[in-house]
Amino acid sequence: MENSNQIKYKKIYSDLIKKKFPEKANLLKSYLHKKELSQLDVIEINQKIFGKSQEEYSKTNQKLKAYNPEHIYQILEFQKTHQLNNTELAEHFNMSRNTVAAWKRKYLV
Known part of the structure; x- marks a missing residue:
C-alpha cells in the first residue's frame, strides 16, 4: 500500500515539463519512464531543468534539504x-563538505 503522505515527484515533474519546459522532454525521458523517482533523480532533474543559473535559488533553499539514510x-x-x-561530491550535490564528512563518520564507521 502506497503511503498517501509521500510526495509524487514523478507527477510533479511530468506536469512541470509538459507545461513549462516541453523542449526538455526528450532530455528527461529516461527519468519520467521510471516507476518512482529517487531523491538523487529529483536533484538531477532539477539541475537539468533549471541549470546552474539557479545558484541563488539553491543557496536560499539549501537549509531546507533533508536526506534519509537510504x-x-x-x-x-x-x-x-x-x-x-x-x-567534489559536495559540489556535485550542492552541499557542504562538512555534511559529507559527518555522513561518512556516522554511516560508514
Whole structure:
C-alpha cells in the first residue's frame, strides 16, 4: 500500500515539463519512464531543468534539504563509484563538505 503522505515527484515533474519546459522532454525521458523517482533523480532533474543559473535559488533553499539514510547511502555510493573526494561530491550535490564528512563518520564507521 502506497503511503498517501509521500510526495509524487514523478507527477510533479511530468506536469512541470509538459507545461513549462516541453523542449526538455526528450532530455528527461529516461527519468519520467521510471516507476518512482529517487531523491538523487529529483536533484538531477532539477539541475537539468533549471541549470546552474539557479545558484541563488539553491543557496536560499539549501537549509531546507533533508536526506534519509537510504539516500545518504546512495550519495556515498555515488562518491565511491565515481571516485570523488568529499569536496567534489559536495559540489556535485550542492552541499557542504562538512555534511559529507559527518555522513561518512556516522554511516560508514
